[in-house]
Amino acid sequence: MSPSSSESSVESLDETGRHVAEVGAAENSPSSRPIKAGARERNGGIDALRAAVTLLVVLHHTALTYGAIGGWYYREIAPSNSPGSLLLILFCTVNQAWFMGLFFLLAGYYTPAAQRRHGTAGFVSERLTRLGIPLLFYFLILSPVTVALASTAKGRSFGRAIAYLWGHGKFEPGPLWFVEALLIFAAVWLVWRSMRQSEAPATLPFPSDKALLAAALGTGLVAFLLRLVWPVGVNVAFLQLGYFASYIVLFSAGCVAAEQRWLERIPEVTKKRWLRIAWRVFPVFPIVVLLAPNMPWLQGHAEGGLNAEALTYAFWEPFIAWGFILGLLNLFQRRFDQLHGVWRRLARRAFLIYIIHPPVLVAVALTWRDVAAPALVKFPVTGSLACALCYVLAGLALRIAVVARIV
Numbered sequence: 001m002s003p004s005s006s007e008s009s010v011e012s013l014d015e016t017g018r019h020v021a022e023v024g025a026a027e028n029s030p031s032s033r034p035i036k037a038g039a040r041e042r043n044g045g046i047d048a049l050r051a052a053v054t055l056l057v058v059l060h061h062t063a064l065t066y067g068a069i070g071g072w073y074y075r076e077i078a079p080s081n082s083p084g085s086l087l088l089i090l091f092c093t094v095n096q097a098w099f100m101g102l103f104f105l106l107a108g109y110y111t112p113a114a115q116r117r118h119g120t121a122g123f124v125s126e127r128l129t130r131l132g133i134p135l136l137f138y139f140l141i142l143s144p145v146t147v148a149l150a151s152t153a154k155g156r157s158f159g160r161a162i163a164y165l166w167g168h169g170k171f172e173p174g175p176l177w178f179v180e181a182l183l184i185f186a187a188v189w190l191v192w193r194s195m196r197q198s199e200a201p202a203t204l205p206f207p208s209d210k211a212l213l214a215a216a217l218g219t220g221l222v223a224f225l226l227r228l229v230w231p232v233g234v235n236v237a238f239l240q241l242g243y244f245a246s247y248i249v250l251f252s253a254g255c256v257a258a259e260q261r262w263l264e265r266i267p268e269v270t271k272k273r274w275l276r277i278a279w280r281v282f283p284v285f286p287i288v289v290l291l292a293p294n295m296p297w298l299q300g301h302a303e304g305g306l307n308a309e310a311l312t313y314a315f316w317e318p319f320i321a322w323g324f325i326l327g328l329l330n331l332f333q334r335r336f337d338q339l340h341g342v343w344r345r346l347a348r349r350a351f352l353i354y355i356i357h358p359p360v361l362v363a364v365a366l367t368w369r370d371v372a373a374p375a376l377v378k379f380p381v382t383g384s385l386a387c388a389l390c391y392v393l394a395g396l397a398l399r400i401a402v403v404a405r406i407v
Contacts (some may be wrong), residue, residue, distance in 0.1 A: 019088030027042070043264065045333030047347040049188020050106060052332075053099050055387050056352040057175070058357045060095050062383035063088040065365050066375040071233075074150035074362045077375050084375035090286060098321040099245065100252045105325065108254025109263055111189055113205055120190065127186050131179045133406050134355050138176045146174065146359040153366060174358055177238045185251050206262050209273060215253075216322055219245050220315035227314060242304060246318055250325075263329055271330045285316040349394035351407045356393060361386040 064072035067085035070092060079085050115123040147170070148161035164170070173180055196260055207215070223245035230241040285302075288309060292298040300307020339347055364386045365378075373381075398404050 006196040042339075043333065043339045044336040046106065046263065047339055048336040048343055049102075049328055049332040051343065051347040051350045054354050055346075056095065056099060057354060058361060058387050058390065059379075059383040060092055060099075061175075061358070061361055062365075062379055063092050065361070065382065066379045073358060074153060074365055076153075076365060076369055076378070082375070084379075088375065088379065093285070094245075094282075094320065096148050097317040098324040101246045101321045102325050102328070103178065104181075104185075104247045104283060105250040105254040105257075105263075107185070108189075108251035109258050111186060111255055112258045115190070115193070122184075123190070127183060129406060131183055134351075135173055135176050135179045135183070138172045138355060142359055143172055143174050144170065146362055147361055149362045149366065153369060172232040173238050175354065177240075180237075181239060181244075181247065185248075189255060204256070204260055204376070205212050206260070206265060206267055206270065209270065212270075212274065212322055215249060216318040217315070218359060219249050223312055223317065225303030227310060228306070231301070233303055244290035249318075250321075250333060264333065265387050266326055268330070271326045274323040275327040276312050276323070278320050278327070281316060281319040281323075285312050288312045307357065345395065346391065349391060349398065352394035352397055352403075353387075353390040355407075356397075357386065360390050360393065364389065 001205070061072055061169060064070050065074055065076055066088060067077040067079055067082070068088040068091065069079045079089065087273065117123075118126050144162055144165035148156075148158045151161040152158050223242065226245055227242040230236060232240065232242045234240070234242065254263075288298055289302070292300075292309060298308045298310045302309040302313040304310050336343070361382070365382050368378075368382075398407070
């Protein structure tokens with residue numbers, strides 16, 4: 001049931017896992033009206049959903065701080081069988097099933113339009129600027145700052161920790177592993193597009209339930225097989241390949257859906273059916289985990305391997321993802337036509353919030369770590385304060401011209 005994790009060290013510093021969902025890499029969204037090549041209209045519902053799930057990322061990592069399973073820079077409360085910890089574990093497990101997939105879907109959805117708007121050379125330059133510069137900044141600056149901040153909880157000097165990390169080249173992309181993956185996906189998409197450049201995009205109907213079912217089953221099978229080699233928690237070049245079955249499927253689906261504008265035209269009957277499926281499947285994996293201690297044939301490591309828990313987890317995730325993603329896309333687009341006020345500002349700041357949230361969250365948690373309080377009290381307080389601070393700091397950063405141009 002654990003989210004992913006990676007490691008960084010200062011004198012074998014602490015585990016610092018990162019499995020996040022990103023957000024801000026999505027391009028400007030289209031409206032529900034037809035788009036002309038080069039248009040930069042926005043879809044208020046998709047923008048609002050992207051912004052809301054950005055804050056969910058912050059809360060997700062707050063849950064890791066206070067008892068959920070998975071690596072994070074600063075862990076104040078270790079995972080346990082306490083009710084609070086179990087609820088936070090469930091919260092993170094459900095998040096991991098769908099929110100990364102949503103971000104990959106949206107990134108794929110806006111990739112073809114971005115390439116048409118900029119041209120191939122301009123698209124490459126834009127991706128390297130918008131994604132590459134934040135990735136490099138996090139890698140060299142925010143990552144060591146966050147690790148050094150977390151190390152102060154164990155009595156280490158912030159300055160000495162920073163010096164150690166920079167001196168020994170202890171860098172990693174943290175949550176911006178998603179940006180790393182997007183750069184790879186964009187490169188692969190460009191190669192694929194160049195191989196079929198003369199072909200006009202086919203007109204395709206929204207995928208049928210049979211097609212969605214086949215995609216879910218195929219994704220689950222590939223995820224299970226990938227995790228036999230790279231279990232959840234194992235990184236290859238900072239990427240958790242055990243999760244990439246759904247990421248590749250959803251990014252590819254987003255690219256195909258862009259030509260058909262599927263995300264703005266989700267059939268109501270399809271949305272309802274898959275949302276029902278998701279809620280019916282929802283208890284299956286938690287039940288398997290709860291029953292496993294008393295049923296030897298169910299026991300194993302959900303992260304990967306030839307066992308029932310790993311098999312259930314791999315197939316459970318896409319069924320949750322398909323339903324939640326379709327349901328939320330439909331809900332937010334019905335709720336929001338255009339964004340105003342706080343929602344508009346939040347959407348503009350979403351990518352920056354995502355980039356800066358690790359050091360902000362760690363700092364907030366550290367400020368009251370000596371206050372004794374249950375995990376389910378600290379979780380909402382720290383999470384809310386971190387979200388609010390990130391919102392304010394992102395707004396201030398966007399007043400800097402060079403920052404605003406990049407993000």
